[in-house]
Amino acid sequence: MIHTKEKPLVCEYCEKIFSQKSTLRKHIRTHTGEKPFACKHCEKTFSEKSTLRKHIRTHTGEKPFACKYCEKTFSTKWTLTTHIRTHTGEKPFTCEYCKRIFSDKSNLIKHKLTHTGEKPLTCEYCEKIFSQKSNLIKHKRTHTGEKPFACKYCEESFSQKWTLTTHIRTHTGEKPFACEYCEKTFSRKWTLTTHIRTHTGEKPFTCEYCKRIFSDKSNLIKHKLTHTGGKLKKKGYSKKTRNDTH
Known part of the structure; x- marks a missing residue:
């Protein structure tokens, strides 16, 4: 059947065809919702045995897939494959809209939504x-x-x-974010970003009422209260229209 591409088995729910009985059984579970494979560590069940094996590793901590370039190990083969591309630089997935390339298919799918605007x-x-x-x-x-x-x-x-x-x-006490202009370090990236503006003089936040500029968004918000009488006016905002912009 590999050579002839014959697919004699038909799904009774959607008429999709298959060449192997085991593949048909797996597919039918997408219709019936059957999940016959149960985890012995928790209450989760799965429709495929291979998915159960991967899940069990979240309990055991087993990571059988090792990177040949470094010492890192992974619980799934596809995670290893994606990781290896950080060494090889391979990016096999191309966006059909802007030709940007990605090493991970899931990142490509997320990126394409920025073109289509789809929020499913x-x-x-x-x-x-x-x-x-x-x-x-x-x-x-x-x-x-x-x-x-x-x-x-x-x-x-x-x-x-x-x-x-x-x-x-x-x-x-960890402070992993270091200032490039002085020796100060910070525990949060946004604190570092705000601090750097004391060196560069950048003030990217502008008051809509008096055009006064600020280096810190929180200071702008406090300042705007002097115009609104202590109430922050939110423009262009609606509970019905607020959606994620990612």
Whole structure:
């Protein structure tokens, strides 16, 4: 059948055809929702055995795929393949709109949405729409209050991983962002960006009322309150129209 390309097996739900019975069985589960493969470590179930094997590694920490260029190991083969491209510089995926190239297919898919403007993902709580699943997941936590990222030094937990990373630095004292003009270091990138403006004199934030300029957005917001009588006026903003811009 590999040579003849014959596909004698037909799906009873959508008439899609297959050459192998095992492939047909896997496909039928996309219609029935059947998930016969259960994880022994948690309550999750899966429609394919290979997906279960990958999932189990999140519990065991097993990383059987090793990079031949460095010492890094990975839990999935495709993650290794993507990583290897950081060494080889290979970028096999091309955007059909602007010819920009990518090393990872998922990044290409996300990028193409900036051309099409498509936002296919909808929040079940407020109907806000998103172009990327990761942004939808983060947004939904504002409704559910879920905080899955816990600090190992204290009892605080956070809804976003980057917030946890920043918080941990209050325990470790780490300041990874260094100023190129002086010897000061900072725990947050935006703090460094604001600090650099004390050297460059850049003031990118302009008051819409009096045209006074500021180097820090927070100072602009405080200043605008002197014009509005203590109330911040938000222009061009609507609960119905606010969508992610990623």
